[in-house]
Amino acid sequence: MQKKKCSDESQSELEKNIHAEVFLGPVRITGVKVNYYHVCETKLWLFSRNISLENESDSVAIGKTLHEDRYKKSFKNVTIDGISIDFVKTGKRLEIHEIKKSKKMDAADRAQLLFYLYFLKKRGIDAAGVLNYPLLNKTEKIELNPGDEASTEKDIENIGNIVLGSMPLPERKKICSKCAYEEFCFCGDRIEHKEQRKINETL
Numbered sequence: 231m232q233k234k235k236c237s238d239e240s241q242s243e244l245e246k247n248i249h250a251e252v253f254l255g256p257v258r259i260t261g262v263k264v265n266y267y268h269v270c271e272t273k274l275w276l277f278s279r280n281i282s283l284e285n286e287s288d289s290v291a292i293g294k295t296l297h298e299d300r301y302k303k304s305f306k307n308v309t310i311d312g313i314s315i316d317f318v319k320t321g322k323r324l325e326i327h328e329i330k331k332s333k334k335m336d337a338a339d340r341a342q343l344l345f346y347l348y349f350l351k352k353r354g355i356d357a358a359g360v361l362n363y364p365l366l367n368k369t370e371k372i373e374l375n376p377g378d379e380a381s382t383e384k385d386i387e388n389i390g391n392i393v394l395g396s397m398p399l400p401e402r403k404k405i406c407s408k409c410a411y412e413e414f415c416f417c418g419d420r421i422e423h424k425e426q427r428k429i430n431e432t433l
């Protein structure tokens with residue numbers, strides 16, 4: 231069967247495999263990095279150096295289940311930044327949807343979605359974002375206003391500086407217990423971090 235052709239140029243572009251990335255000098259900025267920047271600078275730095283310890287956690291599995299249960303049939307799908315992004319078309323606009331299980335990482339999730347909206351806007355695609363919290367029965371609409379654009383650009387600049395700098399020393403926080411880097415950050419931490427500090431001082 232012949233595939234239905236999209237009438238809208240923006241949508242047809244989205245249906246291709248878009249890789250949302252912005253380059254700041256040698257640094258590749260992606261939505262995941264924007265998210266990590268708002269979660270933990272150490273995490274951002276480790277991830278950017280391809281030190282990847284992320285396994286599929288329970289929360290990722292729950293997220294997938296939520297997606298399959300509630301949204302699979304409603305949204306179209308595009309790959310942005312190596313991850314699946316859902317979107318629907320409302321009139322002439324696109325809505326980019328992210329499904330979250332809780333609002334715990336609200337600021338990071340919002341910043342990531344704003345980065346995608348910023349990325350799309352730079353390519354002439356007008357879109358709004360929606361954060362969906364099915365377990366809370368809530369949705370939150372995200373619009374990219376000039377202030378958000380400025381803060382996204384600031385995020386991009388800060389991420390570039392962090393990634394090019396030395397490793398930010400880990401600071402224990404609430405989310406560490408759920409982070410895949412916890413063992414790396416805090417196993418024998420006093421000795422290792424003193425060593426890391428010495429290494430940083432010589433860089």
Ligand code: SF4
Pocket residue numbers: 269270271272273400401402403405406407409410411412413415
């Ligand atoms: S364990 Fe904590 S300090 Fe280390 S990367 Fe994860 S969130 Fe950051």
